[in-house]
Amino acid sequence: MENKGENILLDIENLKVIYKTDLETVEAVNDVSLAVRRGRTLGLVGETGAGKTTTALSILRLLPSTTGRILSGKIEFNGEDLLKIDENMMRVIRGNRIAMVFQDPMTSLNPVMTVGDQIAEAIELHNGKMPKEEIDRRVENILQMVGIIPQRRFEYPHQFSGGMKQRVVIAIALSCEPELLIADEPTTALDVTIQAQVLNMIKELRDRLGTAMLLITHDLGIVAQICDDVAVMYAGEVIESGSVEDVFTGDARHPYTAGLFNSLPDLHSQAKRLKPIPGLMPDPSNLPPGCVFAPRCESRMDACEAHRPKTVQRGSHRLRCHLFGAGQAPAVGGQGR
Amino acid sequence: MAFEGSSMQKGKTEITFKKQGQAREIWRRFKKSKGAVIGLVMLVAMLAVILLADVIAPYSLATKQNLSQKLAPPSSGHIFGCDAYGRDLFARVLHGGRTSLSIAVIATMTSCLLGSILGAVAGYFGKAVDSVIMRALDIFMSVPDILFTMAVVVALGANFINLLVALTLAYFTNYVRLVRSQVLNLSELEYVEAARAGGAGSARIIATHIIPNAMGVIIVNTTLNVAKIILYESTLSFLGLGMPPPAPEWGLMLSEARSFLRTSPHLLIFPAAAIVLSACSVNLIGDGLRDALDPHLKS
Incomplete structure (x- = not known):
């Protein structure tokens, strides 16, 4: 930190x-x-x-x-x-x-709205007073940006391929x-x-x-x-x-x-x-009460099953594992149980 | 491949083109089903005749008694014949259609609206809201439909508005369940979560992401329900709980025809045919719409 x-x-x-x-x-x-x-x-x-x-x-x-x-x-x-x-x-x-792109582009677009309307909706939601022409212009720009010909904004999601749909989803996310x-x-x-x-x-x-x-x-x-x-x-x-x-x-x-x-x-x-x-x-x-990875870990020690490891900081690198705890107390405490 | 149809439109007209594009697409798929087109033609023809009822045969013909014509069989003067009071059956079928169909359509819409709102709220908010709405619904559904409707009509009196209220209360429960389950399914989907991650609020998510996606199912169920309500409303009239006489009404006409079933079957055949035809045509349209609106069948 x-x-x-x-x-x-x-x-x-x-x-x-x-x-x-x-x-x-x-x-x-x-x-x-x-x-x-x-x-x-x-x-x-x-x-x-x-x-x-x-x-x-x-x-x-x-x-x-x-x-x-x-x-x-x-x-x-x-x-x-x-x-x-x-x-x-x-x-x-x-x-x-903060915008979000979901995993599956096939289902994250509304099938009964044209893609242009869906992008426009996202812009409209957060720019209530923007005139219609301005919104249209932004929709075209954003489509161009994600590599879709702006004329296709009047098409429905089912007319697009999966990759194209994900581009539309990304366009919606980036529209604001x-x-x-x-x-x-x-x-x-x-x-x-x-x-x-x-x-x-x-x-x-x-x-x-x-x-x-x-x-x-x-x-x-x-x-x-x-x-x-x-x-x-x-x-x-x-x-x-x-x-x-x-x-x-x-x-x-x-x-x-x-x-x-x-x-x-x-x-x-x-x-x-x-x-x-x-x-x-x-x-x-x-x-498990100890380290969550302990049951599958190859370098498992006694401490791992008894204590949850603390985060160890090494510069910008942070690890949560007893291996890097540099022989601290948990090892002893672990045997005690 | 990619650059056909709506995407080719340029300039300022784009938005209208885009909307038309979708409607046209649905129409194209609807046309593929023969049954649906036949249903549509039938319904349009019937609606045209019924809407023009006053021009073809004035309302007075439907209620004017003429005992000399009692139980007259179909003839050139009275193409459907006359009933037990000598009233012209053709005029009665036409004007009865007006009441029957408008009750069916309006009751379907009100029950759909009421049910969809409750269902969407229950499904989206879940938890306590859901429990309260669904438990109240269980109480509604535990009473048999026919008994419930009868109770409402008897308590409030039989007229157009009360019939609507009774039918709405009997049918809205279907929509609550339907829409709730749709909303439960849809709000799990990633694009709803994505919309939430984009900062959209509940009202917006319901209005732009959930309802439009549930629309296909709702529309199809609505058309199918129209047919059901036509029949149901005839049942009520048959039991004497529909529109009060002498107003013409299909179910009521069936009820009156019962006593003359052997001697004058035409009293039964014509209103029954009207009921069957209208229910049938609406059902066919519903089937066609289901195929046309289903995104999985897009091709």
């Missing part, structure tokens, strides 16, 4: 979110701290169910109202705690200052020039060639508009390609974070992150098989 201050746009501290039903309580996000710097991109990596989307929805306060609950923590956007402001203020922020763009696996539903196109476009627009971005993905390749910072989530916790260099090439590496890298194919090595991480993620309604 050292480089805090002016250049931090979004600062999440100790966020804890649960999903509560009559039957069980799911601890979806546990003590998560993240920071997105102004104009920079933070990649949030982790497997399905790690709490990435829950974190993103908490930022916009869009958790399902019947079950989702934010128990504690702070989400500061430009120094203002989003968890404390009222719903009307929140609506002004949504779409206007937000300070922060949350992209929740924006390319997962697309095939590889289209992924590359859309990613390049996102990258280009981000650089042109200077938008900060929270990119949720499970693809380390994408992270390396467009992110400045990375946070790795596992079972609701951020187990490692830092700059891309820290995480990809740094000397310390969390065993889970190491496992993720081992399960990627490497062009230069002669391995016959990939090395996946054995086991499954723990049941989030019944988390």
